[in-house]
Amino acid sequence: MENIVSTELPPITQELPVLELSDFDEVVRLYRPRIFRFLMSSLGDRDLAESLTQDCFLRAYNARHQFRGDASINTWLTRIALNLVRDHLRSRRIRFWQKTRESAIDLVDISDWVPDKAASAEAAILQRERVKQVWKVVNDLSRQQRTVFILRFVEEMELSEIAETTGMNTSTVKSHLYRALRVVRERAGGQS
Amino acid sequence: MNNQFEQNPLKPTGELANAIRDFRSAVTHVADRETARPVSADWLAPARRRRRRARQTTMLAWACATLLCLAMLPYSINLSHEAPPQPAVTAATTAAPAPESDNALLEQVDTDVSQTVPSPLEPLAELESWSSESTSTSASNTSSRSSGRTAGSGSALSSTEKQ
Numbered sequence: 602m603e604n605i606v607s608t609e610l611p612p613i614t615q616e617l618p619v620l621e622l623s624d625f626d627e628v629v630r631l632y633r634p635r636i637f638r639f640l641m642s643s644l645g646d647r648d649l650a651e652s653l654t655q656d657c658f659l660r661a662y663n664a665r666h667q668f669r670g671d672a673s674i675n676t677w678l679t680r681i682a683l684n685l686v687r688d689h690l691r692s693r694r695i696r697f698w699q700k701t702r703e704s705a706i707d708l709v710d711i712s713d714w715v716p717d718k719a720a721s722a723e724a725a726i727l728q729r730e731r732v733k734q735v736w737k738v739v740n741d742l743s744r745q746q747r748t749v750f751i752l753r754f755v756e757e758m759e760l761s762e763i764a765e766t767t768g769m770n771t772s773t774v775k776s777h778l779y780r781a782l783r784v785v786r787e788r789a790g791g792q793s
Numbered sequence: 794m795n796n797q798f799e800q801n802p803l804k805p806t807g808e809l810a811n812a813i814r815d816f817r818s819a820v821t822h823v824a825d826r827e828t829a830r831p832v833s834a835d836w837l838a839p840a841r842r843r844r845r846r847a848r849q850t851t852m853l854a855w856a857c858a859t860l861l862c863l864a865m866l867p868y869s870i871n872l873s874h875e876a877p878p879q880p881a882v883t884a885a886t887t888a889a890p891a892p893e894s895d896n897a898l899l900e901q902v903d904t905d906v907s908q909t910v911p912s913p914l915e916p917l918a919e920l921e922s923w924s925s926e927s928t929s930t931s932a933s934n935t936s937s938r939s940s941g942r943t944a945g946s947g948s949a950l951s952s953t954e955k956q
Contacts, residue, residue: 629832629836630831630832633828634824634825634828637824637827637828638820641820641823641824641827642820647823650827652839652840655836655839655840658837658840659837659840659841662837711819711822711823714818714819714823716819728815731811731812732815734812735812735813735815735816736819739816753803754805754816754817755817757817760803775803779802779803782802782803782805785805785812785813789809789812
């Protein structure tokens, strides 16, 4: 899998479409859903997630020679995506006069998501409501807590992988995760 | 034991675990649905356009900042050179109208000093002078009063006293 990125790809020119490169095409095909999922759950905005997914793969393609295979491609791409999220949030804070899109939970349509096929209609509605509630709480978390929470429970990364991706040490990751879980438990009403 | 103590708070159980599992399931469902379509050949073209535009914006911002600094440079140099003579210029400008205002002020002071009583009390002063000079006629009093009023209220009493 690591050979996909480290192959000698011809440099991008204006005339050559990027995705004619079959190896990088494979990288995109394999990792695009994951990166999109991470960005969408981090930002709560489908269109923005799509734009940043494109930016992420463009950056990855431009920096493909810097990839040494120390981390997995998934970790590498997620780190790029995380930097993009950070840049975006910073620029949005600077451009405070611009009306930010009210996205989050309402724009991401989960109406056709069927939680459990065996569940009754009433139970399915309750599950959807619970998911919406968790999503809202996750969006209200601080940026670092949200990142750690999503990487742990959506991307299902190990704590060491999260530490590598975010650049934090493992104890900081644990601390953020603990606080995030406490907030989600308190506000989403789950009892554990 | 220690490991269990560290790991347990980070592992949700019960309702919370179910809620988080459903959350992941829903997010994955949406992501799969959105990325189900294969990407087109120019999928990265918008990203490249955005990148180019961002670079242009950054360069433009730096160019504007540089131009602004260059435009401000002569002003700052002028200010630093012209700062000492500035008080002299202001002194000269304030000194120019000074003689006129001084003359006016002196005239006003003269007028005020020559006035023995304030103008509202002037009739009383005239009554007093009238009683002290019982021999004067009412006609001359009237003429002196009228001439005093036309000449200035301050000189009315003095003219009466002279008579």
